[in-house]
Amino acid sequence: MSKQDPLAAIVGCCEPLAREPLSAEQAMELSRVFKAMGDPVRLRLLSLIASHAGGEACVCDLTDVFDLSGPTISHHLKVLREAGLITGERRGTWVYYRVRPDLLAQVSAVLVPAAPESPAGMPPDREALPVVEA
Amino acid sequence: MSKQDPLAAIVGCCEPLAREPLSAEQAMELSRVFKAMGDPVRLRLLSLIASHAGGEACVCDLTDVFDLSGPTISHHLKVLREAGLITGERRGTWVYYRVRPDLLAQVSAVLVPAAPESPAGMPPDREALPVVEA
DNA sequence: CATCTACCTTGACATCCGTCAAAACAGCGC
DNA sequence: GCGCTGTTTTGACGGATGTCAAGGTAGATG
Numbered sequence: 575m576s577k578q579d580p581l582a583a584i585v586g587c588c589e590p591l592a593r594e595p596l597s598a599e600q601a602m603e604l605s606r607v608f609k610a611m612g613d614p615v616r617l618r619l620l621s622l623i624a625s626h627a628g629g630e631a632c633v634c635d636l637t638d639v640f641d642l643s644g645p646t647i648s649h650h651l652k653v654l655r656e657a658g659l660i661t662g663e664r665r666g667t668w669v670y671y672r673v674r675p676d677l678l679a680q681v682s683a684v685l686v687p688a689a690p691e692s693p694a695g696m697p698p699d700r701e702a703l704p705v706v707e708a
Numbered sequence: 709m710s711k712q713d714p715l716a717a718i719v720g721c722c723e724p725l726a727r728e729p730l731s732a733e734q735a736m737e738l739s740r741v742f743k744a745m746g747d748p749v750r751l752r753l754l755s756l757i758a759s760h761a762g763g764e765a766c767v768c769d770l771t772d773v774f775d776l777s778g779p780t781i782s783h784h785l786k787v788l789r790e791a792g793l794i795t796g797e798r799r800g801t802w803v804y805y806r807v808r809p810d811l812l813a814q815v816s817a818v819l820v821p822a823a824p825e826s827p828a829g830m831p832p833d834r835e836a837l838p839v840v841e842a
Numbered sequence: 843c844a845t846c847t848a849c850c851t852t853g854a855c856a857t858c859c860g861t862c863a864a865a866a867c868a869g870c871g872c
Numbered sequence: 873g874c875g876c877t878g879t880t881t882t883g884a885c886g887g888a889t890g891t892c893a894a895g896g897t898a899g900a901t902g
Contacts, residue, residue, distance in 0.1 A: 778849070
């Protein structure tokens with residue numbers, strides 16, 4: 575459970591949620607990644623980096639997209655970095671960030687709904703259960 | 709953008725992150741789901757419900773798993789419910805929760821790394837870029 | 843109707859978090 | 873070495889959040 579590289583904790587970590595409950599430790603590590611993505615600015619930053627031409631984005635490409643100060647963007651990038659979602663590389667005065675697709679793939683796989691191993695014969699009306707009125 | 713049913717906002721919402729940046733609105737909706745999963749207790753609750761026999765769990769199955777008070781569990785379930793991740797149904801004095809697999813599938817799909825449309829010819833050494841030393 | 847169990851809501855509190863101004867650090871060119 | 877640009881860190885502040893005690897609601901039973 576390395577704090578410096580959450581990927582090490584998450585690789586091979588978890589069956590799909592629908593198959594097996596997470597342990598307290600697994601939930602602790604995985605929730606850190608979700609919490610990092612739980613802010614709209616950070617989520618947009620992640621998507622900007624992931625989809626940027628060349629698979630990486632310079633901080634200078636990111637800061638003007640938001641009406642926020644430089645330190646705020648820097649702070650958000652740090653949160654993403656520490657969650658293991660991105661890696662950064664300095665090239666001269668510029669810093670370029672890339673996403674870690676392996677981590678995203680892992681997290682994505684944990685969320686996948688019940689695999690085709692779902693029990694056959696489930697009553698189809700189960701899907702129509704009413705939502706609780708709050 | 710219904711506040712009562714985030715699924716309505718997320719269905720068909722988003723290309724994979726790696727393909728296209730999220731808009732501010734998309735990020736706002738999606739980050740709400742991630743924020744809901746960004747707490748270890750809530751993530752464990754979600755996994756317990758998702759993997760429970762019969763695809764649903766009664767609150768009474770959940771409360772003893774944690775060393776937390778009833779109101780805290782209730783609050784967490786509410787957060788998950790309002791994020792659209794679970795639905796609840798009262799049966800007599802008991803309340804049963806189920807996950808919404810369609811929402812999970814959507815969110816999972818957004819996180820999937822670059823699809824097979826990735827540009828061929830990417831230099832393989834790109835994966836070995838060093839992590840910035842903090 | 844009274845009593846019970848299960849669950850949810852309210853309000854208070856301590857802790858956490860997003861934001862920015864100021865300061866500091868990293869790298870470059872002269 | 874100095875001045876510049878780009879980026880990160882630090883510290884303060886206001887707002888958000890996890891937790892629980894107290895209180896309330898929903899449903900079942902006698």
